[in-house]
Amino acid sequence: MRDLQLRQLRLNQTQRVRLNTALHKLQELCPAHSGAAVAVADKIPANPEDGVLKGHGTLEMDGQIVATLCGVIERVNKLVYVRTHRSRYKPEVGDIIVGRVIEVATKLWRLEINFSQDAVLMLSSMNLPDGIQRRRTATDELNMRSIFEENDVICAEVRGFQHDGSLHLQARSLKYGKLMNGQLLRVPPYLVKRRKQHFHYLEEYGLDLILGCNGLVWVGGHISIPEGEGQPRGKSDISLDTRQHICRIANGVRVISSLGFSLTVEAVVEAAKACVSSKMDIKDMLGPEFHVQMAEREVERRILLSKKKG
Incomplete structure (x- = not known):
């Protein structure tokens, strides 16, 4: 995967030598047991x-x-x-995932989550917009499209597998729900390690970063949840600065994925800061020179880390 993406960068001879040298050093710095x-x-x-x-x-x-x-x-x-x-992504109970609604059916939404089959979010497995815990009524079923509709991007948690083999989700916490004003990215699932925290608020940029275990990553403007409401309130528009921050962070995710590095919030923020410090245009982050620079930075980081451990 990484070799295929790097071949598409059109590296010149100098950049190719620098990149191969960095990747070779990274291979040498890998732990001996893996x-x-x-x-x-x-x-x-x-x-x-x-x-x-x-x-x-x-x-x-x-x-x-x-x-x-x-x-x-x-x-x-x-x-x-x-x-x-x-x-492919192999779901486990408790995984935080990001998906896109592809169908609104009776009492459920069907989602595409980068898995071999679609996932199901039942109406009874999520918080209603009024925030009140109660039994779902026929009126709630009729108003399902006012909550989620086709092509909406949402965040949820894997609840488990049913007897028919279908994957069920739940969104009972206020941190789950519809995602707005951002970009949805797709990366190889193995680059996203399961951690205690997959929701990240990048306060410096005013953004939310969600690293889905299923390889779908969300970068968007920060959404605050008003007290007493079951769903976050979205904004009709976002500022130019926020849009630029979203693009910069999203390109950082793309570069790290292309290099085959594990996707962490620290690595993504480091890529965004490298873009700013080098006074590089956001679009140039996807060019060959920035990829080489990030590989060389990763070598320096790992060498410094090994010295601290030693």
């Missing part, structure tokens, strides 16, 4: 007799552990598994 690329049938350096647990993408054959997938070797204590580069 990061090794393997193909199908490649041997994984581990001894089953040492109590190693074989995880996803591994198989024991002739007394040795071999890979059954193309990807990167990962180890967690004694567990060894292969993480594929282009795997």
Whole structure:
């Protein structure tokens, strides 16, 4: 994925050498217990007799552990598994996701969430606009389009799987709901690690950044929730400065994704600050020179981090 995106940058010879040098250094700085690329049938350096647990993408054959997938070797204590580069999103209960409404049906909304099948948000699994906890009535069903309609972008939480295999969501907290005045970005899901916090308020820019576990990322103007209301109140327009901040942060997400780095709020903010400090136009962030600069900055950051640990 990363190689394909970087080939589209049209790097000149100098930039190509600088980028390859930076990526090679990053590979050397990877922890020794992970990061090794393997193909199908490649041997994984581990001894089953040492109590190693074989995880996803591994198989024991002739007394040795071999890979059954193309990807990167990962180890967690004694567990060894292969993480594929282009795997689809695999939902887990409690995941924070961002999705787009594709259908308003009876008592439910159907969402596209970058998964092999659509997700379902039941009317009974979300807060109503009046903020009052009560049973849903026929009137509520008739007014469903006033809450969410087709093409609306919303944030929700994975509630679980039903017996028919469908994925159900819930949005009972005030932090969930409709997202407005921003950009929806799609990145490889494996770049978004599951963390305690996926909602980020970038106070310096006045923006909300939501890193969806399903690889959908939202960058938009900050939405405050009036006390006593069940849904946030949106603005009819946003300022030019806010629009520029949204584009700068969104391009930061795109650059980090193209380089194949883990998507964190710190990395995104660092990319935005690098754009400002170098007095670069926002559109030029997507050019080859900025990609090379961000790769070199990542090398410096990891070297400094390793020195602090040492």
